[in-house]
Amino acid sequence: MRYYHLPVFAGPEALVLDRRETPRPAAREVLVRMRAWSLNYRDLLIAGGRYGRGMKADVVPLSDGAGEVVAVGSQVTRWKPGDRVMSVFMPRWVRGPATDAKVAVALGGTVDGVLAEYVTFDQDAVVATPAHLSHAEAATLPCAAVTAWHALVTQGGLAAGQSVLTLGSGGVSVFALQFAVAAGARAVVTSGSDAKLERLLSMGAVAGVNHARVPRWGRRVHELAGGGVDHVVEVGGAGTLPQSVRAVRTGGRISVIGVLSQGEGLGPVALLRKAVTVQGMQVGARETFEEMARAIAVHRLRPVIDRVFPFSEARSAYEHLASGGHFGKVVITADR
Known part of the structure; x- marks a missing residue:
């Protein structure tokens, strides 16, 4: 599979497209074929080494993505293949107020993120995509929304x-x-x-x-x-x-x-x-995400997407966000 990583924190130009084996889900994990991703200002800061300490070396960037479950581990009870899901920004923050332990891990920063064709998640670290949203629209929700x-x-x-x-x-x-x-x-x-x-x-x-x-x-x-x-x-x-x-x-x-x-x-x-x-403000717990997703479904809200870039042009998506001319979200979609 293809994936992006940041061997050095030197801005979007340091983003490298590479290949490695598709991961297999552990007992409590789901394997998600990623269909879309979105960028946040945080991603520019991380790429440029300006986000602070504690960033994972050679990190796979981005926290926000959506796709469908293609395989599940032996102990997974919440999901099945074919389910459409979105990533949770802080995978350890399931419910309740923020604590040091809950906010210590955030995708695309302290641990690898989601800018890859396939990603494994703990079964508690994804949320169901509202039925009326496309993968591209769903990918905008995990952080900003x-x-x-x-x-x-x-x-x-x-x-x-x-x-x-x-x-x-x-x-x-x-x-x-x-x-x-x-x-x-x-x-x-x-x-x-x-x-x-x-x-x-x-x-x-x-x-x-x-x-x-x-x-x-x-x-x-x-x-x-x-x-x-x-x-x-x-x-x-x-x-x-x-x-x-x-x-x-x-x-x-x-x-x-x-x-x-x-x-x-x-x-x-x-x-x-x-x-x-x-x-x-921190981003929020998974239960907050789920509550918001229900409201989005009830009101039939649709995220505002400024521009969509193919996966192979992820660096251009970073550059467009950095220009400051966007209105709403900048999105990357799978190009095959």
């Missing part, structure tokens, strides 16, 4: 009539917008592109702000929400957090997810004055 759901619904208790702020048009933000609209919440969006703002508004956002033209966009969002938003899905990091604090209502919640921008940080006074809850 679960993170958005975990932030807004599992931890945030999102309710109809509340307001949500999303930043930009990457995977987490677009999923957060879709979940907010499905829940009957009012979504305010930001982008540096008027064209992208129009797309976000067409998806159900009630208002948008071009942050390139309105540097102090936090005040504008606060006004548009009639006194601040209930939830902020904060993917920018230090560079955007001060504006997110201005945008949120007193007693609101900011879910800190991304580190896309640089800045000088934020003092505690603004947080104290507004009694803001700031939560750092």
Whole structure:
């Protein structure tokens, strides 16, 4: 079978396509023929050696993939050949709150990921694909979608009539917008592109702000929400957090997810004055993933895919994501 690995952490150009024997499932494992994969900003950081310590040497990259079970081990009870499944980002995190042990292992980082034609998973480390989704659509869910759901619904208790702020048009933000609209919440969006703002508004956002033209966009969002938003899905990091604090209502919640921008940080006074809850987000447990997948099936939600690349052109997919021009998710599909 073919697979990709990173002999050195020197950026997407270090990605190597190679061959090795197709693995066989152990007693509790399933063998999945992978049909599609998706990229996250994390994958760019890992490829460039900028994600932090603890990365597996010569790692097989990517956490997000979907395919069908082709073989099962002797002790597998949850799956059978032909079942369509998706990878779980942190395979040891099945349920409950995060712990050091549960989050110690993450696909494509501390252990090998899924950018291979066949991958073995523990039977507890995959989730059933919603019937209405293609493999390509399903491959977008394990990281970005679960993170958005975990932030807004599992931890945030999102309710109809509340307001949500999303930043930009990457995977987490677009999923957060879709979940907010499905829940009957009012979504305010930001982008540096008027064209992208129009797309976000067409998806159900009630208002948008071009942050390139309105540097102090936090005040504008606060006004548009009639006194601040209930939830902020904060993917920018230090560079955007001060504006997110201005945008949120007193007693609101900011879910800190991304580190896309640089800045000088934020003092505690603004947080104290507004009694803001700031939560750092991990992706989420398998049970959170399953709950989200059920909701996606009920609402017939479809992930937004920006562009699809064949498996043989995985490096080009990395480069496209790095360009920052995408809207939604960048996907790789099997090319044979």
